[in-house]
Amino acid sequence: MSAFFPAGAAVAVSLSFDDARESQLHGVRILDEHGIRASFYVLPSGIAAAPDRWSSVASAGHEIGNHTTTHPCSANYEFSRTNALEDRTLDEIAADIDRAGQVIEDLLGVRPKTFAYPCGQSFVGRGSRRQSYVPLVAHRFMAGRGYGGETGNMPDVCDLAHLDAYVIDGLDVDALMSLVDSGTARGEWVIMAGHDIGDQAPQTVRARDLEEFCRRLARDDRVWVAPVVEVAEQVLATRAH
Structure with missing residues (x-):
């Protein structure tokens, strides 16, 4: 058992979903049916398409987090070629993040306390001008979630401003449970990051696998899901004590 988790829990699990995709508004019922609250890292454009429904997600106890306004990623991704991190400055990325926070608050009445790095990338600039924007996130948020990690987070030593997160799109329920089992063995905080919820590939957590996963989590007292x-x-x- 870990001193960082509620009594009896050996592992913490946080489910998260990015971009405020429409399929998440349908898939959230699976979480609600099993009493599981997740983190949704939203884009303003996504919540603006259905603000009342996203307000309902927040009211149900799910976290609404910041995922920037324009989702800038590396120029290596074709979709981000005209919005590349290599061409941004720290001031520009800060403004992008702050705009997103303001829109979320205006539309949903929620001020995000945590952040998810688009594409899991946390830099701006090129070569000798390349800089981390993790300090900007640390200044604004309680935590920053990465993406594409290969491990869980050790609660006593992890950097809350840049947490590791497993990509769970396409994983079946047994693969999802194996991540939890590994985290249980080490007393980790296991963060999972997905996108669509349903049946469409490639960036999709299949509904049937999510449903069975939630069922297993909900009946295991060793797992703290939050x-x-x-x-x-x-x-x-806990660190403060």
């Missing part, structure tokens, strides 16, 4: 912000709050409080 949004990223809630676990981050617990980690900070």
Whole structure:
């Protein structure tokens, strides 16, 4: 058991989903049916398409997090070629993040406390001008979630401003459970990052696998399932003692 988790829990699990995709509004019922609250890292354009429904997601106890306004990623991704991190400055990325926070607050009445790095990338600039924007996130948020990680987070030593997260798109329920089992063995905080919820590939957590995964999590007392912000709050409080 870990001193960082509620009594009896050996592992913390945070489910998260990016971009405020429409399929998430249908898939959230699976989480609700099993009493599982997740973190949704939203884009303003996504919530603006259905603000009332996203307000309902927030009201149900799910976390609404910041994922920037324009989703800038490396120029190596064709979709981001005209919005490349290599061509941005720290001031520009800060403004992008702050705009997103303001829109989220205006539309949903929620001020995000955690952030998810688009594409898991946390830099701006090129070569000798390349800089990390992790400090900007650390200044604004309780935690920053990465993407494409290969491990869980050790709550006593992890950097809350840049947490590792497994990509779970396309994983079946047994693969999802193996991540939890590995985290249980080490006393980790396991963060999972997905996109669509349903049946379409490639960036999809299949509904049937998510449903069975939630069923297994809900009946295992060793697993503490909570949004990223809630676990981050617990980690900070425990470290302070």
